[in-house]
Amino acid sequence: MARQMRKFELDVQKQPLEFPKSDGETVQLPVTRDSTSQEQAESATGRLAAIVESSDDAIISKNLDGTITSWNESAERMFGYTTAEAIGQPISLIIPPDRRSEEDSILDRIRHGKRVDHFETVRMRKDGSLIELSLTISPVRDSHGRIVGASKVGRDITERRQTERSLQESEERLRKTEKLAAAGQLAASLAHEINNPLSSVTNALYLLKHIPGLTPEAQNLVTIASTELARMARIVRQSLSYYRKGLIPKDVDLGAIVAESLQVFSSKFERSHVSIKQKLATGLVVHGFSDEIRQVVDNLLLNAVEAMPEGGRLSVAVHPSRDWKHETRRGIRLTIGDSGSGISREVRPRIFEPFFTTKAEKGTGLGLWVARGLIAKHDGTIRVRSSNAKGHSGTVISILWPAAGPIEDVKVRSGSEVAS
Numbered sequence: 001m002a003r004q005m006r007k008f009e010l011d012v013q014k015q016p017l018e019f020p021k022s023d024g025e026t027v028q029l030p031v032t033r034d035s036t037s038q039e040q041a042e043s044a045t046g047r048l049a050a051i052v053e054s055s056d057d058a059i060i061s062k063n064l065d066g067t068i069t070s071w072n073e074s075a076e077r078m079f080g081y082t083t084a085e086a087i088g089q090p091i092s093l094i095i096p097p098d099r100r101s102e103e104d105s106i107l108d109r110i111r112h113g114k115r116v117d118h119f120e121t122v123r124m125r126k127d128g129s130l131i132e133l134s135l136t137i138s139p140v141r142d143s144h145g146r147i148v149g150a151s152k153v154g155r156d157i158t159e160r161r162q163t164e165r166s167l168q169e170s171e172e173r174l175r176k177t178e179k180l181a182a183a184g185q186l187a188a189s190l191a192h193e194i195n196n197p198l199s200s201v202t203n204a205l206y207l208l209k210h211i212p213g214l215t216p217e218a219q220n221l222v223t224i225a226s227t228e229l230a231r232m233a234r235i236v237r238q239s240l241s242y243y244r245k246g247l248i249p250k251d252v253d254l255g256a257i258v259a260e261s262l263q264v265f266s267s268k269f270e271r272s273h274v275s276i277k278q279k280l281a282t283g284l285v286v287h288g289f290s291d292e293i294r295q296v297v298d299n300l301l302l303n304a305v306e307a308m309p310e311g312g313r314l315s316v317a318v319h320p321s322r323d324w325k326h327e328t329r330r331g332i333r334l335t336i337g338d339s340g341s342g343i344s345r346e347v348r349p350r351i352f353e354p355f356f357t358t359k360a361e362k363g364t365g366l367g368l369w370v371a372r373g374l375i376a377k378h379d380g381t382i383r384v385r386s387s388n389a390k391g392h393s394g395t396v397i398s399i400l401w402p403a404a405g406p407i408e409d410v411k412v413r414s415g416s417e418v419a420s
C-alpha cells in the first residue's frame, strides 16, 4: 500500500477531493490544510489510496509530459502491464498508433485546467488487443494549485458497446424484415390485381384471333399482342406471385425440395445434354415457406441450364455448414455449380438488379432478384463465384440457410446421372 501511496500524487491539502467510484457516484474527502494535522492528512491519503486500489476502474496518473506516475490494480488487469512496468513509461504505451493525436488535445485541455468527461475511446493492451473505454481525465494540482499532471479514470465499455451493437443489428434486421414483409404483401396483392385482367385479356385475344375473316394484318397484330401479354404474365408469375401472404412458416426439408426440383427438371437436363451430380443430405430443416424456397432453387437451376446451351455438368449439393462471416452460426448450405459460360466481370455487379438480363427477349432479369429477396426473407445469404475463363468457365451459387433443427447425423443421398 505504501508503495502506491507515494506514487499517487494528488493534492490532499488544498481542496476537498472528489473521487469517482465505479458505480458513477463520487466519494468526497474533505481535507483542508488548516484543519488537518500531518497525521490526519496521511490517514486521508491512505484512505484515498485504498479507494484507488480497490476501484473497478483503471486509475492512472501522469505528469504533463505524459509520463505515467501511478497505475492501480485495475489498470494492471485491464492493460496487462504491472505497476512496475507501467510507471515511468509514456502514456502512449496504451494508446493505439492511430489515436496518438488524442493525447495532445487531452494534455492541452488539462494544462488549461479543464476536465475531459466520459470520453469514449479505444486503448491498447500489452498484447496489442484493443479495449473500448470511457475515460474521465482531470487535472492534478500541487499544493500551490499548479497543474502538475492528470488523473485518468478508465472504464471498460467493451461489453456495453457490444450490447449496443447487437441491439442495433437486431433493430436493423427487424426493419429489413418489416420492409420485406411490406414489399411481399404489396407484391401479393399486385399479383392478384394484375392476374385477373391479364387472364381476361388473354382470353379475349384468343377469341379475337379465331374470329373468321380477320385480315392477315389483324392476325399479325393479335399475335404480337398475345406474345407480349404472355411475357407480361411471365413477369408477374416470376416476381410478384411468389410472395405469398399470410402463410405460416413450416419446417422444410431442403434436400427433399432440391431433389423434387431436380426431378421436375430432369427431362430438360436430358434434352440439354447436362449431366447431374448430386449430393443431397436429407433431414436438414429450414424454417420457412416451401414454395418460396422451391422458387429460389428453380430459378438457380434454370439459370444454370441456360448458361450451358451446348450441354455441360451440373453439381448440386445440400450439406451442413457454417457461416462464412460468423464461424459460430451454423446452417444448411445449398450449392449449385455449372460448367456454363460463367459471368463476366462487367456483368457480375448487376446480376441481382431487377430486370437485368443478358438473355435479351428470353430473359426477364427477375430470377436472381427474386431469389435474393426470398433468401433474405429466410435470413439466408447468397454468394456467387464465377469464372468465364476459356476451358474452365462456370458458376457456383452458394446459399446458406439458417438451420431450424439439428444439423449433425444427416444421411447423404448422392448419385449422378450422365446425359446421353
Ligand SMILES: Nc1ncnc2c1ncn2[C@@H]1O[C@H](COP(=O)(O)OP(=O)(O)O)[C@@H](O)[C@H]1O
Binding pocket: 299, 303, 304, 307, 338, 340, 341, 342, 343, 347, 351, 352, 356, 357, 358, 359, 362, 363, 364, 365, 366, 367, 368, 369, 395
Ligand atoms: N449460372 C449462371 N451462369 C451464367 N450467367 C448467369 C448465371 N446465373 C445468372 N447469370 C447471369 O445473371 C443474369 C440475371 O439472371 P436472372 O436474374 O436469373 O435473370 P434472367 O435469367 O432472366 O436473365 C443473367 O441474364 C445472366 O447473365
Ligand SMILES: [Mg+2]
Binding pocket: 299, 302, 303, 365, 366, 367, 368
Ligand atoms: Mg434467370
